[in-house]
Amino acid sequence: MKEKQDLLVIKDLKKHFKIDRKETLKAVDGISFTIKKGETLGLVGESGCGKSTVGRTITQIYQPTSGEIIFDDENVHGKYSKAEQKKKKRDMQMIFQDPYSSLNPRMTVMEIISEGVLIHATNSSVQEREQKVNELLELVGLNKTHSGRYPHEFSGGQRQRIGIARALAVDPKFIVADEPIAALDVSIQAQIVNLLKTLQKEKELTYLFIAHDLSMVKYISDRIAVMYLGKIVELTESETLYEHPMHPYSEALLSAIPLPDPKMERSRKQIVLKGDVPSPIDIPSGCRFRTRCPKAMGVCSIIEPDFVERVPGHFVACHLHDEQVMAREDAVPIHKELS
Secondary structure, eight states, rough: OOOOOOEEHHHHHEEEOOOOSSSEEEEEEEEEEEEEOOOOEEEETTTTTTTHHHHHHHHTTSSEEEEEEEEEEEEESOOOHHHHHHHHHHHHHOOOOTTSSSOOSOHHHHHHHHHHHHHHHOOOOOOHHHHHHHHHHTTOOOOOGGGSGGGGSSSSHHHHHHHHHHHHHHHOOOEEESSSSTTSOOOHHHHHHHHHHHHHHHHHHEEEEEEEEHHHHHHHHHHEEEEEEEEEEEEEHHHHHHHHSSSSSHHHHHHTTTTTSSSHHHHHHHOOOSSSOOOSSSSOOOSTTTTTTTTGGGGTTTTTTOEEEETEEEEEOOGGGGGGHHHHHOOOOOOOTTT
């Protein structure tokens, strides 16, 4: 079987925001990963870890501070004509988290969805655009009678379907889904995820699926990247992460997922992380997770762990899996009450 090609390659991507002359918020602080054509990569982590900034930087809503974004074998931020830049932006679209604020309340559904078509296909007629919008509405589970209505006339789930139709309007190759189910009722979440999976097969789409709900991420993702304070700390196949997590942060996140079996739920031990996530303005020295890690060692405050492929296809940034570091004298637990 022929291996799928990389559609997106991220190399040491950084996005920093200048707060004032002295302070800089390091939202994304040097991450690297790839996404293959037709794949879904899940990106998970607590609120404020930089997940959404990653998506917005990839889709060029934000300009990166440094690093490379290679899309379809070309550097997104290379020197291109306006027409070439326009095509690159068309090929990468975004589904936003909040379906209530991401749709213009003064525009009809027809205007919202056709806006992208109007921008990227200026030679299309009004009739062609209307036909395209009606087809997209049917595709996402709505109907053409909805095209003349305004966003406030729809439920949250329906609004997110409109947002999905808007993203699909320009026939993209790659979609960043930025917590697309977070603002929806639990009863609607599965419907939207199933819709995304169906559209992926029909349209041969590639996804970056950003979320904090690990159970839903497992359902839709081929691989999962775990992010903490601007860094990816673990990346592997979905099943592998759930069965054999290698990073203490991943273990803590997974331990918080409720189990359907009441006996197993009562017998298992949940890992409760101490303290709050440090500020991305004042990042701890060494390993940035050490201030909350139940397995932290003295060396963790001195050396930042490298993001390394420890076993085939399984990348992790943790000293616990580095033999050279573990041989040091200061590789001993410092939080004995947590170890």
